[in-house]
Amino acid sequence: MPLSITFHGAAGTVTGSKHLLGLPDGRRVLLDCGMFQGEGPASDALNRRFGFNPEDIDALVLSHAHIDHSGLIPRMVAEGFRGPIYATEATRDLCEILLADSAYIQESDYRYDAKRAKKQGKAMTEIGPLYDSGDVAATMDLFRLVPYATPTVILPGVELTFIDTGHILGSASVHLTISGREGVRRISFSGDVGRYVDRLVPPPQPFPQADIIICESTYGDRDHPAAEGYEAELLGHVKRICVEQNGRLVIPAFSVGRTQELLHQLNKYFNQGLLPRVPVFVDSPLSVNATGIYRKHSALLRPEIRKELERDPDLFGFPGVEFVREASRSKELNGRKGPSITIAASGMMDAGRIRHHLFHSLGDPANAVLIVGFCAPGTFGARLLERPSTVNMYGEEVQVRASILTMDSYSAHADRSELLKWIGCQDPSLVRKVFLVHGADNSRENFRDLLNGQGFRRVELPRQGQRFEV
């Protein structure tokens, strides 16, 4: 049997990362097991059908903790997967809180729907959550930790090496050397590639020569604005909205990665004496926990950041910042008068406490929503980026009078030039095939043309469920 790759997610979409390797001897290794997000009712259907039998998977290799890469692992476990899950320690730690949070949201949404159906005397039409906290606990027992740059045999004839991609804490590209009767095959999977500009985590690292590369292409069609001045950009928004307009600056952000980047930047302003006296609310229990994990793994941060730690032992906390855990406190903030900065999840604004903050802030022209991350098509965030005059929230039409601001510089994803730089460590003449995943079609097509120009002759844009022999 030839070696094969079947793309079960992030193939034509940005979410649901799931790539299945079929080894010549019949064993199966799955790269990532991400959740589909932002496709409305279609997401749920996609999340309930893997396209393969989880019991047949011999090992799972996880690039990083983001839910669109890890979010369906407990579902796999619920359906009978019992193999090892290989990840870095920071990825395991982040998964523990992210997956527990995901289960909690699903269970409480389900209970809410059931209660509402009962109240209305209707039959419950919703099917149950994808998984529960028990499945998450069983999942955590399957993790096997692999440090960066440490070749590790994960199955007979299959060696795994993780290399830092500088995307979030613990993120890695995955490099598999598969030896068999047919010879040696080297497969590299980018996971998500980070930035070469100054951030908390180090820049993406080069990787050994590969035969086959599965590469993300989220920003395959554009470059982020120049990094210079981005340090001052956030401060400019804070001064204009919170000081001059006395308004609220609402920042939707992923709890993991983006929130810590923002807190670190605000902490830096504070240390420099530049931060105006404005209360900062980090309104997400998950962010509070994730920040703890960033503190625990500070050895993985960029050397300059580790140096900062010698002068300031807490890079994410300063007078004026309040970490909000309780839902009752979160609700109090909605009625609060005066300027404030509120960082809350989710980044794409489809769920989480950010929805309440938006509902209570969008109507006032003094306020602003600062969008600092990628919003997948179909999400509430993508809708807001179109700057509509009204949006529908909780069954009400809400006027959008607040400014909608964007700041691309906080993106954790490599842009087009950075992706080219990442893959530039390879000799294109030795690469037999590049598969572009994790990008909308225009991004993938644009990046394919660029790669062709760099000498990567065979670049494929796989579709959902498509299988390739390699």
Ligand SMILES: [Zn+2]
């Ligand atoms: Zn990611």
